[in-house]
Amino acid sequence: MSEHELPGLLILDIGGTYGVQENIVPLLKKHFCLITMKEFLENKKEMSKKIQSVFVSECRPTVDQELLESLPNLKVIGNSGVGVDHLNLKMISNYGVKVTNTPHAVADSTADIGMALMLASARRLVEGSQIAISPHTKYFAVDWLGVEVSRATLGIIGMGRIGYKVAQRARAFDMKILYHNRKQRRKEEEQAVGAHYCEKMEDLLQQSDFVMLVVNLTPETHKMIGKKELGLMKPTATLINIGRGALIDQEALVEALQNNVIRAAALDVTYPEPLPRDHPLLKLNNIIITPHIGTATVQAVQMMAEEAIANMLAVLNGQPIPSEVFPK
Numbered sequence: 411m412s413e414h415e416l417p418g419l420l421i422l423d424i425g426g427t428y429g430v431q432e433n434i435v436p437l438l439k440k441h442f443c444l445i446t447m448k449e450f451l452e453n454k455k456e457m458s459k460k461i462q463s464v465f466v467s468e469c470r471p472t473v474d475q476e477l478l479e480s481l482p483n484l485k486v487i488g489n490s491g492v493g494v495d496h497l498n499l500k501m502i503s504n505y506g507v508k509v510t511n512t513p514h515a516v517a518d519s520t521a522d523i524g525m526a527l528m529l530a531s532a533r534r535l536v537e538g539s540q541i542a543i544s545p546h547t548k549y550f551a552v553d554w555l556g557v558e559v560s561r562a563t564l565g566i567i568g569m570g571r572i573g574y575k576v577a578q579r580a581r582a583f584d585m586k587i588l589y590h591n592r593k594q595r596r597k598e599e600e601q602a603v604g605a606h607y608c609e610k611m612e613d614l615l616q617q618s619d620f621v622m623l624v625v626n627l628t629p630e631t632h633k634m635i636g637k638k639e640l641g642l643m644k645p646t647a648t649l650i651n652i653g654r655g656a657l658i659d660q661e662a663l664v665e666a667l668q669n670n671v672i673r674a675a676a677l678d679v680t681y682p683e684p685l686p687r688d689h690p691l692l693k694l695n696n697i698i699i700t701p702h703i704g705t706a707t708v709q710a711v712q713m714m715a716e717e718a719i720a721n722m723l724a725v726l727n728g729q730p731i732p733s734e735v736f737p738k
């Protein structure tokens with residue numbers, strides 16, 4: 411099949427800040443005729459007929475009503491990543507368009523970032539690095555001691571695929587593992603990693619040395635960690651967020667960190683992203699913030715593309731869809 415006979419796939423761009431990474435372009439081109447947003451806008455009439463799929467990476471392109479209206483042959487939106495809080499699932503399904511995501515491809519790299527943030531915060535790696543490379547500060551660690559991850563208690567909020575991978579890793583550190591799921595207790599996973607289920611999130615918050623958020627953002631989980639929840643945590647505890655920024659009430663977090671209600675926070679996600687340069691979270695020294703890099707590895711990007719392609723082709727070929735996301 412020539413490139414032009416392949417189904418049209420709308421992408422934002424190739425390369426650049428939000429474009430598709432160059433290394434997955436050959437993979438996408440094997441199955442799709444790639445159409446960038448610029449090409450689409452320049453020749454809407456012809457392109458809109460060709461486009462059957464949209465590949466969403468880094469939340470882009472934005473799939474709004476205007477775009478949906480202008481793509482009459484659109485069948486599927488293949489999200490590269492697991493979180494779909496940037497997509498209006500109800501509106502999209504009203505157009506008869508399916509949405510898919512990539513829960514398998516993201517799991518290891520996101521769990522790794524959770525562990526990396528926990529270790530970096532516990533052992534104050536960022537401060538340590540700054541001290542080591544600065545010309546004349548105290549070099550030795552006596553007055554900025556960290557805390558140990560080994561044998562500490564980790565509370566995982568959201569034991570899904572990623573949460574479970576975190577638990578597997580935490581076992582190697584002899585951590586005591588607690589978890590809380592809002593909907594479903596996971597007995598099999600619980601036994602496999604020796605985790606203890608906390609029916610009430612409050613119990614997990616009170617007992618954990620490290621609390622890790624691995625939850626999807628939905629109206630129910632929006633700001634699930636606020637002043638009250640932070641107040642339940644130990645003053646020596648650390649909050650880690652690898653889910654979505656808006657799971658936490660950031661104003662409450664600033665206050666808690668300023669007043670040492672908790673020891674520290676380590677966030678891979680914030681709202682907005684990036685934070686404005688004068689945001690109070692950026693002025694604290696008991697925080698580590700990374701720029702949403704949970705899936706930013708060569709391997710994860712490749713695997714996400716493969717998983718998204720398999721999903722989109724399944725929709726286009728009328729086959730069972732490996733990872734479809736449904737509106738609630």
Ligand SMILES: O=CC(=O)O
Pocket residue numbers: 490491492493494516704705
């Ligand atoms: O944030 C990353 C993802 O949703 O996969």
